[in-house]
Amino acid sequence: MEHYPTKFKHIAPTFIIVAFGTTIVTLLFRWVFTINSEILPIKEEVFHIWLPLILPLIPITIWLRPKLRILKFKNDNGSFLFQMIAWGTMIGMMITSNGYLKSATGKLSEVRTIDLLEEKSRYVSLEEVKLNRDLGSAHTEFRTSGRYNQNLNFDSYFVYPFETSNQKFKYWYGVKFHKQIGNRLPLEKKESLFQQFFEQSIKDFESFKFSEPTYFEVLPHSEDREGFIKAIEKLQINKPNKLIVIEPREGNYADRNGKKFEWIFGWFGIGVCVFLFALIFPKYNQAEHKRQLRGVKPKSDELIDMLKFLIPRDDHYVTSILLDFNILIFLLMTFSGVHIISPNGIELLEWGANRRSETTGGDWWRLVSSMFLHGGIMHLFLNIYGLVIAALFVEPVFGRIKYFILYFASGICGSLASIYWYENTISVGASGAIFGLYGAVLGLLLTNAFPKDGKIGILMFIGPYVGVNLLVGLTGGIDNAAHIGGLVSGAVFGIILYLTVKNSEGKSSRRPRKRLA
Structure with missing residues (x-):
């Protein structure tokens, strides 16, 4: 514990800046380019999954990893452990904050019919839900997942157009059904399970209580929206260039944020506590600290050599x-x-x-x-x-x-x-x-x-x-x-x-x- 304050002062501020800085920059980028203006048609999954998983590795590698060189470890995995703690902390913060940004900034339009839906509305509450049941369509996506593609996922997208005064088929009601099976099953078994799933999905869609949800979400650029659009494109009808798909949401609109805002800081707090506790155990490398203070870079760096x-x-x-x-x-x-x-x-x-x-x-x-x-x-x-x-x-x-x-x-x-x-x-x-x-x-x-x-x-x-x-x-x-x-x-x-x-x-x-x- 003798050198703990020195280790804390040298490493902790960088960890905090990297965690909050990356999260804030990502949120600002998303707000400016995809939510407020829709300049970039980036799918929501990029912000909710892939950026939180990949983006933190960049600031951790560039700024935090060099700071950790003042720590002495018994094996070569010690520095990697600290980087993984920071990575896990930032993943939690970014996923939660992006979920909060999506729900907190979404505007609710309370209208009688879908014709009156306002532009840029993210959520909508409808008094009347009138659908054209003669123009239903469906599309199914097949994707593998898991280690070595061990799972096979079925995602079926069903749509009905809303009945509107101009009958231009701009607004669509979408319902998604999902099932996962083992990808190592024989082909005949997989085809049989898919057929059972699809037939059951048709029955569930036909019996679905379309007016029951209290509010709906206007789908932005996302994989689900693409699935619904592919179902719509199968219909041989005249459609406008811009199609709006709404999907029912469970619960009440007022409860959509849940505890997301609190959990942004919750993830940070958990990560900081684990990080600072782990900082107790490595020894202090005074010579390396002095070199860093003088701005002297190490002679060799495995990561830099790999990138070269x-x-x-x-x-x-x-x-x-x-x-x-x-x-x-x-x-x-x-x-x-x-x-x-x-x-x-x-x-x-x-x-x-x-x-x-x-x-x-x-x-x-x-x-x-x-x-x-x-x-x-x-x-x-x-x-x-x-x-x-x-x-x-x-x-x-x-x-x-x-x-x-x-x-x-x-x-x-x-x-x-x-x-x-x-x-x-x-x-x-x-x-x-x-x-x-x-x-x-x-x-x-x-x-x-x-x-x-x-x-x-x-x-x-x-x-x-x-x-x-x-x-x-x-x-x-x-x-x-x-x-x-x-x-x-x-x-x-x-x-x-x-x-x-x-x-x-x-x-x-x-x-x-x-x-x-």
């Missing part, structure tokens, strides 16, 4: 470009509204996923475009890991141009294997190309590309990665055809390209050299 791998240079020039392009495409997909965890088939096909009917029907570019799409953030991270490990062995051997050729040739072969083997599978990801790199490594083990005494170590290092991924692919939900196609073609291309490299080196060594007199 994204900068094209040296023996990872092409790999860095591929990583950057994959990450950029994923960010563009996410901010355009594609689900960050489990995008559905329609979303992926719109961005260029590979499927037999579309690809053989003339969209041959999908063989390449699908290599830069990913089925969620975990899929992206796993492929980044696999690409970096493989690239450490492959790019230095082949050089930039031949490595580039190997990557794309293997990826295209993996895509071709996918549409040959699967008739109706939507395939995305860089796995085919990455397995091509691993195939090239395995092929090069038959040559003298690697030292003899290092070949067994290389095989033991990459062999389990390839084997485990192929075995996991047998459980379903993974395009093993693309993996195998990329692996085999990569081995063949790798040997051919390596032989061309050796031949070109041999010829250049036999050329007569000019001598200067």
